[in-house]
Amino acid sequence: MAEQVLLLNATYEPMKVVPWQKAVHLFFQGKVEIVETYDRQISSAHLSMRLPAVIRLYRLVSFHHVRQMVKFSRETLFTRDSFSCQYCGKRFDKHDLTFDHVIPAARGGPKNWENIVTACRRCNHKKSGKTPEEAGMRLLKKAERPHWSPAILVMMNLNCRGPKVWENYLYDASRTVLFSQTVEPHM
Template sequence: MGRKVLVLNADYTAISVCTVPKAFLLVYLKKAELLKDDEAGSLRTVSATYPLPAVIKLHHYVNVPYKSVVLNRQNIFKRDGNKCVYCGNSRELTLDHVIPKSRGGKTNWDNLVAACRRCNSRKGHFTPEEAEMPLAVKPFKPTFVTFLRDFSGNTSETWAPYLSRSQSA
């Protein structure tokens, strides 16, 4: 059961993603309400059938500190579509500093990209312009909601209205 469930705060802002069993437990214990179920399946016990949660909303507002996306290898790869930003290859991905560290480049969202081993080696300690290797996409720092919506790989169409509401809030 690899499905994920979108968890909304009491004010309908997206705060996290959890597993189906965790979401079901929150609904069953009346700590959350089921807003949208996944019509592709259901949860069955010996004596009952329950809808498979897709979106739940907490009954009580939870004060969540500012959420940001963690800068790590997997999240850079997700942001870049698991493809090399130079050639589009999806094999042997590595991290590349757009402005090389040897030239003062920082390790941050705006300077790290996914690159295949071949392109990373070819680019070396040059900038993309010097190596004549243009970036297919400019690196950026995703917001928490856009990361959930566009890059988590678990989103469904049922999440879309709630994530767009969170984006504008």
């Protein structure tokens, strides 16, 4: 059994992924509540319960001492852009994505967060050495430097979207929901 559990701060902000055993241990210590479960049951001699999928800390943990800027890399760029081409909007596997200079490098466009976006191979080839306007293409969102958040690290460690049950709790760098549903606190 290799199920992982998404750990949320008291504010429902994703913090990290923990093994299911750690999640159960935190639950019985009274440190977390179980917010979502998998269908699978776990049992002991005295107890049977559904396997936790998402847990939330009762107490707020401050991240002020560990905040940092996100380093530019293919992984962080694709994560910022939700593994979606910023021209056609389609989602792709990371192996089918490229990065594109909005202002072409040949024209002095810098290699930085504000000038590089995720593009599929087809759109990158179509745009070639032109600006989006010259190629008759439109960026779906402005390229911006992301700020550090635990959700970025969660997504990078998963290298994918994660289990469906986590969808309401994972955000992209601009703090918008990566998925179509909104977060509703469970009481």
